[in-house]
Amino acid sequence: MTLATELGYRLVEEFKADPYRITKYLEELYERVERIEPRVRAFITLRPLDEVVKEVEERIKRGDTEGPLFGLAVAVKDNICTRGIRTTCASRMLENFVPPYDATVIERLRRAGAVIIGKTNMDEFAMGSTTETSAFYPTRNPWNLDRVPGGSSGGSAAALAAGMATLALGSDTGGSIRNPAAFTATYGLKPTYGLVSRFGLVAYASSLDQIGPMARCVEDLAMLLSAISGHDPRDSTSLDAPPRDYLRLLREEWSREPRLRIGIARNLVEGSEEGVRRCVERALDALCSYHDCEDVEIPYPRHAVAAYYIVAMAEASSNLARYDGVRYGIEVGVEGRSWVEVFKEARTRGFGYEVRKRIALGAYVLSAGYRDAYYVKALRFRRLLKERLYGLFRRLDAIATPTMPILPPRLGELVSDPIRMYLSDVCTVIANLVGIPAISVPAGFSDGLPVGLQLMAPALEEVRLLYLAKFLQESLGFRNLVAEVV
Amino acid sequence: MERDDIVEYLERLVLVEFQGAERDRVRSEVSKVLELFKTLDEVKDLDSYEPLFYVHDISGPTREDEPGEDIRLSYSDLEMNRRLERGFFKAPRTVVEE
Numbered sequence: 001m002t003l004a005t006e007l008g009y010r011l012v013e014e015f016k017a018d019p020y021r022i023t024k025y026l027e028e029l030y031e032r033v034e035r036i037e038p039r040v041r042a043f044i045t046l047r048p049l050d051e052v053v054k055e056v057e058e059r060i061k062r063g064d065t066e067g068p069l070f071g072l073a074v075a076v077k078d079n080i081c082t083r084g085i086r087t088t089c090a091s092r093m094l095e096n097f098v099p100p101y102d103a104t105v106i107e108r109l110r111r112a113g114a115v116i117i118g119k120t121n122m123d124e125f126a127m128g129s130t131t132e133t134s135a136f137y138p139t140r141n142p143w144n145l146d147r148v149p150g151g152s153s154g155g156s157a158a159a160l161a162a163g164m165a166t167l168a169l170g171s172d173t174g175g176s177i178r179n180p181a182a183f184t185a186t187y188g189l190k191p192t193y194g195l196v197s198r199f200g201l202v203a204y205a206s207s208l209d210q211i212g213p214m215a216r217c218v219e220d221l222a223m224l225l226s227a228i229s230g231h232d233p234r235d236s237t238s239l240d241a242p243p244r245d246y247l248r249l250l251r252e253e254w255s256r257e258p259r260l261r262i263g264i265a266r267n268l269v270e271g272s273e274e275g276v277r278r279c280v281e282r283a284l285d286a287l288c289s290y291h292d293c294e295d296v297e298i299p300y301p302r303h304a305v306a307a308y309y310i311v312a313m314a315e316a317s318s319n320l321a322r323y324d325g326v327r328y329g330i331e332v333g334v335e336g337r338s339w340v341e342v343f344k345e346a347r348t349r350g351f352g353y354e355v356r357k358r359i360a361l362g363a364y365v366l367s368a369g370y371r372d373a374y375y376v377k378a379l380r381f382r383r384l385l386k387e388r389l390y391g392l393f394r395r396l397d398a399i400a401t402p403t404m405p406i407l408p409p410r411l412g413e414l415v416s417d418p419i420r421m422y423l424s425d426v427c428t429v430i431a432n433l434v435g436i437p438a439i440s441v442p443a444g445f446s447d448g449l450p451v452g453l454q455l456m457a458p459a460l461e462e463v464r465l466l467y468l469a470k471f472l473q474e475s476l477g478f479r480n481l482v483a484e485v486v
Numbered sequence: 487m488e489r490d491d492i493v494e495y496l497e498r499l500v501l502v503e504f505q506g507a508e509r510d511r512v513r514s515e516v517s518k519v520l521e522l523f524k525t526l527d528e529v530k531d532l533d534s535y536e537p538l539f540y541v542h543d544i545s546g547p548t549r550e551d552e553p554g555e556d557i558r559l560s561y562s563d564l565e566m567n568r569r570l571e572r573g574f575f576k577a578p579r580t581v582v583e584e
């Protein structure tokens with residue numbers, strides 16, 4: 001084990017004893033990046049090593065080494081604003097956008113002593129499940145370079161799985177943290193809606209978007225969540241939740257060893273590919289050897305996908321209306337034409353095909369004559385789903401499902417079949433529609449390809465999810481898995 | 487499909503263009519996606535549920551409606567991203583459509 005691939009919560013202890021070890025750690029990490037990144041392409045922007053080392057050494061000289069994440073290298077999804085570091089959303093539209101401010105999560109990371117090493121690749125404006133709709137290049141799965149790493153936070157997940165970052169931030173609108181976590185054998189948590197500030201997150205679908213932590217073990221996930229969560233007056237949907245030390249709470253829960261009631265979403269397990277089903281069943285055997293399990297059915301899963309895409313596309317069409325090439329987005333250098341023509345030119349050149357399609361569909365479902373038939377119906381379904389799910393939570397502490405019903409597809413396989421791609425989100429969209437937390441835990445490998453198990457709990461029960469994830473981590477032994485990229 | 491040319495209609499709605507082979511592709515995909523959306527009609531008694539716009543029953547505290555000092559933008563911050571001239575953003579010269 002080199003310093004570069006050591007877990008974050010162990011590194012912080014080591015750095016407390018000798019802060020100058022951070023330089024060696026960063027050098028080792030960048031050596032890996034230099035060797036692996038050309039094949040994986042997890043990053044859109046990577047900060048130079050000397051700049052990153054200088055930042056850390058200046059903090060050490062100032063004696064500013066107390067932060068709980070001091071010295072840890074974090075990869076940040078490229079839709080989270082970073083002052084002075086380009087933030088592209090993997091889109092030509094924002095190719096040269098350098099934010100003049102930090103997102104709240106970035107301010108908090110910096111305060112905690114973390115070092116942002118770069119911005120990671122993603123589906124354009126987070127619209128995709130494979131990281132192939134990036135306007136720049138697709139990211140490859142470190143476990144098998146012919147396969148996708150999932151999406152839309154595929155760059156963050158790939159950076160972790162390849163040992164090119166210790167921690168990572170993603171955003172999750174319909175599964176964009178959990179899907180790539182499952183496809184890369186890493187851990188990913190979508191927090192309760194409102195637990196983590198969205199201030200500085202480039203909006204896709206505001207009622208569904210949530211920033212969350214990604215890592216190679218549960219402890220690191222807990223540590224990162226502690227740093228980024230808590231109320232933010234600059235996000236009006238931010239909950240009045242006090243900052244919590246999730247690592248301490250996880251350890252307390254672990255020592256109490258509560259036996260929990262788990263619902264197994266049998267219809268979602270049965271609806272998955274065989275390789276996924278086999279791994280998930282094995283993980284469930286481990287979970288149910290201690291906890292009390294019962295089979296349940298998630299109501300209307302296919303309809304949840306429909307409702308999710310209606311809401312997401314409708315909100316996207318509104319959020320992305322601001323990109324007109326003047327206030328936001330690329331300048332096309334066209335003069336002497338009508339405003340509509342200039343606007344259309346910028347939007348057509350700046351947005352990729354999938355983005356244009358989704359905002360067009362979103363505007364369609366909101367347009368006169370269709371709003372009630374699509375958008376309002378989807379919102380009614382959202383309430384139905386919430387009531388049914390909370391009905392299950394009256395007798396259950398958590399619900400387990402596969403994270404993804406399929407194995408990581410080959411590049412080009414899913415993106416060419418959008419309906420199949422949308423339906424592959426069947427297990428993950430539920431948590432976003434209802435606003436509850438959900439976590440993806442490595443559950444095994446099928447033909448060398450990672451499989452994830454998802455756990456969902458009622459709002460603000462992140463500690464319960466972390467506890468169950470740790471239970472699986474210890475039972476299955478999937479901890480700090482780093483792919484040897486060859 | 488209710489519209490004669492769905493692609494043109496969508497282009498007008500959001501001011502984008504689909505070009506070349508994209509036009510057939512988007513026509514076909516939009517039709518399939520709308521079919522998926524229509525499956526919500528199969529859910530019984532959906533009209534008895536109120537639309538859910540915001541997922542939580544509780545809402546977060548709101549801040550005082552007073553100007554803060556959250557973001558201090560310098561001229562050079564703005565210059566990084568936009569064409570500026572004498573302190574103003576420069577927009578493309580456009581003509582009014584008749």
